[in-house]
Amino acid sequence: MPTEGAPPAAAPGRGWRVLSVGLLGFSSGLPLALSLSTLQAWFTTAGLSLKAIGWVTLIGQAYVFKFLWAPLLDRLPLPFLGRRRGWILLMQLLCGGALLAMSAYTPQGAATTIAFFAVLLAFASATQDIAYDAHRTDLLPPAERGWGTAFSQGGYRLAMLVSGALALILADRVGWAWTYRLMGALMLAATPVTLCSPDAPDERPARSFAEAVVEPFADFFRRYGALALAWLALMVLYKLCDAFALSLSTTFLLRVPQFTLTQVGTVSKTFGLVAGLLGALAGGWVVTRLRLYHALLALGVAQALVNLGYIWLVHSGPDVAAMATVVSAEYFFSGLGSTAFVVLVTALCNVRFSATQYALLSALSAVGRVFLGPLAAWLVPRVGWSMFFAITALSAIPGLLLVVALRRAIAAAELTRSH
Template identity: 85%
Template sequence: MPTEAVSPAAAPRLNWRLLSVGLLGFSSGLPLALSGSTLQAWFTTAGLSLKAIGWITLVGQAYVFKFLWAPLLDRLPLPFLGRRRGWILSMQLLCAAALVGMSLHTPQDAAATLAFIAVLLAFASATQDIAYDAHRTDLLPPAERGWGTALAQGGYRLAMLVSGALALILADHLGWALVYRLMAALMLGAALVTMLSPDAPDERPTRSFAEAVALPFVDFFRRYGALALGWLALMVLYKLCDAFALSLSTTFLLRVPQFSLTEIGTVSKTFGLVAGLLGALAGGWAVTRMRLYRALIVLGIAQALVNLGYIWLVHSGPNLAAMAAVVSAEYFFSGLGSTAFVVLLTALCNVRFSATQYALLSSLSAVGRVFLGPIAAWLVPQVGWSLFFVITALSALPGLALVWALRGPIMAAEQSRAT
């Protein structure tokens, strides 16, 4: 949604309102890896089968379907801390309880119980994201939205570093149970931030059911007609190759080149996250230079080709330099492609319904990340890791073909947004 331009002279100073937004961004990002790649590493080091690890990736389905219950948070405020902070606090406490619950079990003895609690963790995390995004939108005045967004992204990236890289390193030395309890303690610290953070000064009135649920979808299909299905398909397909390659990446790094948890945490996760952030920034420059259609094509091809770099690791053994190069390239070009993709996603939204339409489209883009794990786990034993990564690169072709087919509407969407 466009916001008013703010001159450098009018840029706000850091204050508690802005700082609390950044700290709550940390809370928003912390649970993602703990129900995803870090949990995958736990199951891998416990010696579970590749098939079991593939099914574990399905615990994150709440991130795909969160748009279904997002309107309820508008219509059903909790009786404490206002419309947004009450939900944020409740979900933070639920996340902390789930993390403690996970620490009481092991994959060897209670894999199904761990998976069930991880589903609960993902649900609480996705619901926290809904409330936090709304709170940030309501809280920040136009002059502070740029700084607020930057601090929120910084907090989110830092949390992924803590729950990904640091968690793996600590697990190598302290054990998984203590790691998950430490992460629960961080969530409780974030709950304190929620209680102390300011209320939004002018919260919007609760929408009617039609406005909150039906109208955004009716508007989307009315504006795009037959093209609407093409746009929805593109949301799923464009990042498919990226999600496919990363679906079992932690298991691959542990079992094939046989890196340790500490090596993966120190090199892969740290280099990857920094490269992803740089790629996202470079993607903004690329979109302005190449325009959106060309950027989607060029960057889509690039993010497919870098998947082939993992074949090097199949044969290199535990070569840290090779891992750093491959993972950095993967995350850098993924960040580039993601920036162009988000520009398209934003352009497709009607500013009257941007929250719900954005939630719908972004949820579809998470389908590959959540649902490809079992397919990858079945495919790897059939074809081997090298051919698997070739297949992941080829899986970019349907998305690229759809970008080419929609090139006219993409250029039109770039020029104007619905109001």
């Protein structure tokens, strides 16, 4: 039955629950850039064509299709560390191994081999996300969703900056091979957090594969009825403008304003790090102070408007101050919007099937990030970079209209957790 209300502030273990999901958020976020934007930078500096780099973005398809094997995680707990943490640990080890393997090759001599290990990395990372998102959804009661999600997003974004910004700086100094080796070692160093994280209460695997595969989807459509398709559409459309603008952002910064790897990495590290973390934490405050509907609407508009800042960079040349301003705004408002969005996704899930339902919803939100790369690579030569970024801002409109249409449903989901 739906439950409302919050546990008392002094609920046992509350501080460690919130902190642990933040630390695991770092592990969840670390591999993403290394299979997408950082890999894009590696292939860009290696001299690959824009068309080839656009196709490289398809390496991340595992993030879109992860819901297909999510029922396996709901049905089969591994024989160690409970229903969720065993899978998290195994995928952390696999991610670390894939990163170390990628470091042994170069794009000039073995681009296909690197792409193969990047696909393996993306698969292991997406599977880790399934287990981690389910673990967080199961672990946090409604009263802790806001701050728990904020810490989760903070850890995730810190990891993205380490594997993105810091990785670019390291690549400029020690080369790509050592950069990927260091990232692999850091991934493996995250495993003690998994060992120490608490288990969610009442972990109950599905009784059969049929139940694990069919029931999560049947439950979702049964609970939301005619609104189910609208929820699924919102998952795709809400972050679409953000994903569209970022699909070739690394290549844009390196080739159009012609920033160096160190400049891109340093600015992202010093300004993007602070802005992204502040945005994620501010998102927790906003969600606890404002209604979720108002947060989603206002932050969705802000996410669209910051895309227009890239037009400035088209004409500015390698102006570091301009890049710092644009990147800071992007990271701050993206952090705000992502926190509100994750709170919504968490609220829509039934904790009994959290791995599969969260994987489905978050996979839909990754559609733009994965599949817009080839479209962006086709569009830019035809309309130019300035018009391209204007189009990305306009692509936010369908998602914002859907938020308005779902206003009452969002308000109901905000207060309810299904069991």
